Amino acid sequence: MGGILVGIDGSGYSGKALEWAAREAALRSVPLTVLTVCQNVIGYTGYAYGYDSGEELAEHARQAAQVQADKVLRQLGEASRPASVTVRAVAGLPADRLLNAARDAETIVLGSRGAGGFSKLLLGSVAQQVTQHAHVPVVVIPAECA
Secondary structure (H helix, E strand, C coil): CCCEEEECCCCHHHHHHHHHHHHHHHHHCCCEEEEEEECCCECCCCCECCCCCHHHHHHHHHHHHHHHHHHHHHHCCHHHCCCCEEEEEEECCHHHHHHHHHHHCCEEEEECCCCCCCCCCCCCHHHHHHHHHCCCCEEEECHHHC
16 A cells, blocks of 8 residues: 555544645655544344445445545645545454554554544544554644644
8 A cells, every 4th residue: 555544534633634644645745545444333133233244334434435535635736635545444443444554554644533422532542542553653633623
């Protein structure tokens, strides 16, 4: 993959991270990979709730991530857009899947918090886990930018 990996979840925080990552990828002339991670909700039966499979859930998440990425890229000027942008979605635990996807990346970019409900946290759980376990530099876009 190479280049910059940015994790998004539809929140304002991840939108700002996407903007920063797109500009940085353009400046460095490297590809940008936009990754969203969706978690299956497992019901009491042990099966994913509401979707037939993780692939179906991931495809719905990829479509939403594509819409968010397209919106951000349209707002940037031509010079601020990376030459190559790939939007992907996977099912699983967000920190694990981001770290796995970043094995070949040069940099990971995340918002300081995601769409989770703990508004008093300065750093969300995914950002905290990724910064502690990444083997590449991690850029965390602060909440003040969101």
